[in-house]
Amino acid sequence: MAYADTLPPQRKFGQTTRPDSWWVQPLFVFLGFAAFIVYSTWAAFQGNHYWLDAGGANYLSPFYSPEIWGNSPHAIFHGKPGFWPSFLPFSPALLILWAPGGFRFTCYYYRGAYYKAFWADPINCAVGEPRKKFLGERYFPLIIQNFHRYFLYLALAFIVLLGYDAIKAMIFTDPTGGKHFGIGVGTLIMCANVFLLSSYTLGCHSLRHLVGGFLDSKTKAPSCAKTYNCVSCLNKRHMMWAWFSLFSVGFTDLYIRLCSMGIWHDVRIF
Numbered sequence: 286m287a288y289a290d291t292l293p294p295q296r297k298f299g300q301t302t303r304p305d306s307w308w309v310q311p312l313f314v315f316l317g318f319a320a321f322i323v324y325s326t327w328a329a330f331q332g333n334h335y336w337l338d339a340g341g342a343n344y345l346s347p348f349y350s351p352e353i354w355g356n357s358p359h360a361i362f363h364g365k366p367g368f369w370p371s372f373l374p375f376s377p378a379l380l381i382l383w384a385p386g387g388f389r390f391t392c393y394y395y396r397g398a399y400y401k402a403f404w405a406d407p408i409n410c411a412v413g414e415p416r417k418k419f420l421g422e423r424y425f426p427l428i429i430q431n432f433h434r435y436f437l438y439l440a441l442a443f444i445v446l447l448g449y450d451a452i453k454a455m456i457f458t459d460p461t462g463g464k465h466f467g468i469g470v471g472t473l474i475m476c477a478n479v480f481l482l483s484s485y486t487l488g489c490h491s492l493r494h495l496v497g498g499f500l501d502s503k504t505k506a507p508s509c510a511k512t513y514n515c516v517s518c519l520n521k522r523h524m525m526w527a528w529f530s531l532f533s534v535g536f537t538d539l540y541i542r543l544c545s546m547g548i549w550h551d552v553r554i555f
Contacts, residue, residue, distance in 0.1 A: 296413030298405070307409045315402035317528070321535055325382075328538050332376035334545040335538070337471065341457040342551055344471045345450050346538040347478060350443075352377045359450075388440040391433035393490045394527050434491040441492075444483050451475045457553075468554045474540050478533040485526035488519030 301307065328335075328348055335346040336357040345352065345359045352360045355377035365375045389395055400406050407414050422430045454475045457467040486492070497503055497513025504510065519526065543549040 295417070298413045298415040299408070300413035301409075301411055303409075303411055307412055311402045311405075311408055314398050317531075318399055318402060321531055324535055324539075328542065329378035329382055330374065330376050331542075332374065332378075334542045335378070337541050337545045337551065338458075339544070340469075340551060340553065341459055341467075342469060342471060342544075343453050343456055343458070344475065344541045344544075344551075345453075346541045347447055347450070347475075347482075347534050348378045348382060348538045350450050351381060351446050353380050384436065384439040385443050387429075387432070388436035388486075389527075389531075391430045391436055392527065393433070394523050396430060398524075434495075437486075437489055437491045437495075440486050440489075444479065444486055447475075447482065448479050451479050470552045470554070471540060471544065473554075474533075474537050478530075478537045481526065481530040481533045484519055485523070485530040488516060488521075488523045488526055490520065490523070492516055493520050 325348065328346075333356075335349040336359060337344040338358060343358075345357065349355065349357075350359070354360060354362045354364065354366045354375075356363065357377075360377070366380075369375050401408055405415050422428055451472070454472045455466055455468060456464050457469075458464060493513065493516045496516055497506070497509040500506060500509060500513075503513060540549065544551045
């Protein structure tokens with residue numbers, strides 16, 4: 286009790302003795318997240334210009350894959366689903382984006398990043414917070430964070446689907462209707478996106494626990510130990526992969542969208 290009497294009073298919001306520019310990092314995180322949220326939301330509601338078949342290309346935006354219902358050649362079922370409310374605008378992206386979005390929203394790195402940038406809780410180390418107490422993640426909506434391990438399974442499935450899209454992007458259609466192997470700038474962008482998304486997803490903290498973190502001794506299971514070490518290697522740069530993959534998935538959609546609109550033109554390498 287004697288130690289409790291000597292504790293300093295809680296800092297006011299933004300109050301700190303730090304001499305550095307502590308606000309720069311949360312500011313840039315806020316701007317980066319805000320830009321992606323605005324663009325991805327806008328792109329998801331468009332419902333068009335999300336695929337490219339001009340010049341024989343076979344590209345599909347990652348925001349719209351898998352296209353369960355839609356109007357592109359990639360759609361499993363064409364048109365709008367019968368259960369969709371007539372008063373709501375339909376976009377194929379609205380049926381699937383909740384899965385990869387939920388994985389990122391509940392990601393351990395992203396939590397710490399947007400807690401600081403958007404809620405200022407805490408805004409940074411040794412800086413006064415706007416709240417007097419912390420309720421944790423026991424109540425709605427933060428209790429949803431506990432579903433991260435389940436979103437992981439969906440995210441792994443999406444990596445497979447996007448990889449399949451990247452393979453299809455290597456098959457071009459010539460004017461006579463024949464199919465042949467080819468590489469365009471869009472193909473490289475889609476492959477790079479799969480690589481970055483895979484590096485981010487396969488470095489997930491939950492996957493690290495799933496493949497080996499539950500073991501008392503990794504030496505008893507050599508295969509699990511190797512997998513655990515591989516995931517741990519990616520996990521060391523989880524923040525880097527998180528940002529690179531966030532940029533790549535947005536840029537891939539932007540590239541396909543602008544090419545579909547005729548603003549940019551996809552260059553065939555061979």
